[in-house]
Amino acid sequence: MTSNDDADADRILDGITVVDLTTFVTGGFATLMLANQGAEVIKVERPEVGDDNRHSGPPFVEPDPDYDGPGRTADDNGESPYFWTINYDKLSVEFNLKTDSGLEALYDLVEEADVVVENFRPGTAERLDVGYDDLREVNEDIVYCSISAFGETGPWSSRPGYDLLVQGTSGIMSVTGPEDGDPVKVGLPQTDLITGMWAAFGIVGSLFRRELTGEGDRIEIGMHDAALPWLTKQAGKAFVGEQPERMGTKDPVLAPYQAYPTADGYLNVGCGNQKLWEELCAAIDRPDLAEDDRFASNPDRVANMDELETELSAVFRERPTDEWVDLLADEHGLPVGPVYDVPTALDNEQTEARDVIREVDHPALGTVPVIEHPLNYEHADAGFDGAPPLLGEDTEAILRGLGYDDAALTRLRDEGAIPGE
Structure with missing residues (x-):
């Protein structure tokens, strides 16, 4: 295995290896939280394409044209800053899981891992031979987390879903926006992030249970389920027969508790x-x-x-x-x-004093900004050390760490399991 050379030895998840099969935000934010606590997170990405979130933009940032190291951007336009915010401190490998040798390489990786996270539509992981039962045969102690829009049971289980859809089904949009206006989506991918946090919480809980029992586990999370506990006040009203309404910035149970116009904002x-x-x-x-x-x-x-x-x-x-x-x-x-705009929220005296925004070195971009996570321990360290990975940046290093030699790497390239040189 490879890891960041400057990773702290006393982080809570130091020594934990996470295989991340996810795309976009839900799984990505979950594994980001684990990386912040010291886990080695290895993103398994589609050759030549990578995580869909690499293409989320504009804006894009052009890489250094003189960079000739491993990995590359997944888009001719350059790197997506959105991708950065969900992928600090991770490693990237490109495996074609539709080839036998690509699947074999994944199994070798999982055999040495502690956690696998996937957010395929229900049934897809099994069709790819990377479901829980498949990987448990490789590593019986694995902690396996599945994330989907509506979970694996119920009449909606086969539906695709994104944050927008779940903001609608969870009731969040019905209580967001002006009281006399239309339902409004929260201006950030709230249900993606909610689900990612639940997933990280469940993974850490399962790792703790494994320490006590020696047994792995499977965690199954639906985004719709994950959002409902966040309704709190609004759910309380519904439980007694009242209809929660859109209230702008007002609160259903407190006043004054809202935004007021001033002379300039x-x-x-x-x-x-x-x-x-x-x-x-x-x-x-x-x-x-x-x-x-x-x-x-x-x-x-x-x-x-x-x-x-x-x-x-x-x-x-x-x-x-x-x-x-x-x-x-x-x-x-x-x-x-x-009430700040986003640039001011990221750059003000309080944010600066708490060192929330830092910079890390990036091999193809010089430096990139990092939004630190808020956990500050007295007796342990946390935080990000590394930039988000270029696509496939660590493929060869990871495989060599698993025992693959030059001949084996050549075979994988010839069989289309990993990209050619």
């Missing part, structure tokens, strides 16, 4: 209890609002949310966002904050 205000509400009224020089019967308690404010919005919007429009943040958050310690 928007301000989020989240008063989670009565004390904070009263302190807010004093800080904005509107003590009369705290004494108003319409806003006397949180249930009153929720019942009169529109009137409360009118009152507070008129106040907050009087000053720019930064002035309100200085006054209310910094001076009075109240839960208010700005």
Whole structure:
């Protein structure tokens, strides 16, 4: 096996090898989380094509034309920055799993691995001879995670699915957007990421169980199932016969808890209890609002949310966002904050102070930015050391680590199992 030379020896998943058969985001984010904790993640990609997420763009970034090392971009346009964000610290091999020798190479890899993750449509892994039963014959202790849109049972199990579809079936879109507008997709691939996090959680749990019992396991996750526990407040209303509605930035059980327009942008205000509400009224020089019967308690404010919005919007429009943040958050310690665009979210004093955005060396691009994961341990290390891999960058090194010599590599190339030189 190969690994990053500077990988820390005291990361929680150090020594764990993950074979990643997934494409796009769900499995990719799960294995990204594992890589952040020290696992060696090996992406098995289609020759010449790679992970579909390599082609997600524009934008694309052109590689250094003088780079002549292993691997390549999977698109003439260059590298997709979207691909970077899901594939730091991974290795890439190209195996044609529709050839006998490509499948043999995968089995050799799985024999030395701890985890396999796949997100084929149900039944596809079995048709490719890479299902759980197939790989368990190779490695009986394997932890095998299957991810699909709707799971492997039920009337929707054979349906294809993407984040957009599951945002619809999970009810998320029905409660997102303006209250008098159409259903709105959350502006990031939320159900992909939710599912990826559940998958990583399940994999780590299964690895812990294996430490206790010596037994591997199979984890089966549907994106639709994975999204439903996140409904929380909205599900609570539905459980008692109420219909959750779109509310814009408002909250169904708290007020004020929303975004308000300011002189130059928007301000989020989240008063989670009565004390904070009263302190807010004093800080904005509107003590009369705290004494108003319409806003006397949180249930009153929720019942009169529109009137409360009118009152507070008129106040907050009087000053720019930064002035309100200085006054209310910094001076009075109240839960208010700005609504940033994405570039500002990635580049501000708090993000910088926490070292969330860093750079790592990339063989064909010089350096690329990295969004670090938020787990900070006192007694262990975490974080990314390596750039996302070029397509097939590690194919030869991984195979040589498994014992393949020059003749074996030539055979694989001749049989179409791996790309030619």
